[in-house]
Amino acid sequence: MSSLLSRYATPLTTGLFLVSLVSGIALFFHLGTAAFHGMHEWLSMVLVAPFLLHVWKNWRPFLAYFKRxxxxxxxxxxxxxxxxxxxxxxxxxxxxxANPTVAMVSIIAAGTPTEVAPLLEKTDAEVVAALKEGGFTAADAATPLSEIATASGQNTMALMATLAAMKAK
Missing domain, CATH: 1.20.5 (Single alpha-helices involved in coiled-coils or other helix-helix interfaces)
Structure with a gap:
């Protein structure tokens, strides 16, 4: 192994591990999730390369662990x-x-605009109008939200984003 790889395998493993450690703790405690999620996933994947270099560099001592x-x-x-x-x-x-956020999205998506309107502090007509304005052409008060999304050629999460924007107004 070249001296360059030998010199940087352990420091890179250490540095990327610390990034993974800090971002993992932040994610565990739901702190800065948007900032840490991508960082944690991608830099943990990058960590694989220096880890393999570290193992290669220390192969003989590493094998000794398996004897104990x-x-x-x-x-x-x-x-x-x-x-x-x-x-x-x-x-x-x-x-x-299971992820409670995903479970709640499924529960809400099974509801109709009439059933969901009170959660948004809107009328069912306002919900249907907002959905149609958001490109959900199949929107009507009696059809479940997931069916509205599918019939409109969009996904449920896009529909949920439209409803969330409506609530924010």
Missing amino acids: LPMALALGLSLAAGLAFAWPSLTGNAGAS
């Missing part, structure tokens, strides 16, 4: 923790552990 019980325990516990978090989504039993 702590590495097997750490890897086993890490795998078990990862599976515990992923299992509900992998098996389709997400239920209460």
Whole structure:
């Protein structure tokens, strides 16, 4: 390995890990989510390259860890923790552990403009008019919002953005 790669593998791993650590903690506590989400995802992906360089640079000492019980325990516990978090989504039993924002969007999207209008402090006619103005041509007071979006050739999240803008007025 060139001395340049050897010299920067560990410092880059450390620096990118710290970025991932700080952004991950901020995301966990829902602080600056818009600022940290993309940063966390992308720079965590960039972290893979210096991590692999670091492992390559330290290959022999790294292999020595596999001869001892702590590495097997750490890897086993890490795998078990990862599976515990992923299992509900992998098996389709997400239920209460699903993202509550997504769950609420689904609940609201199943409602009609007449049912959702009171949440927006508007009349059903105002909701239908705003949806039509927003390009949801299939809007009517008795059709579920998700069906309005689909029939109008748009997605539900675009419809939700239109409703949110209406509430902000």
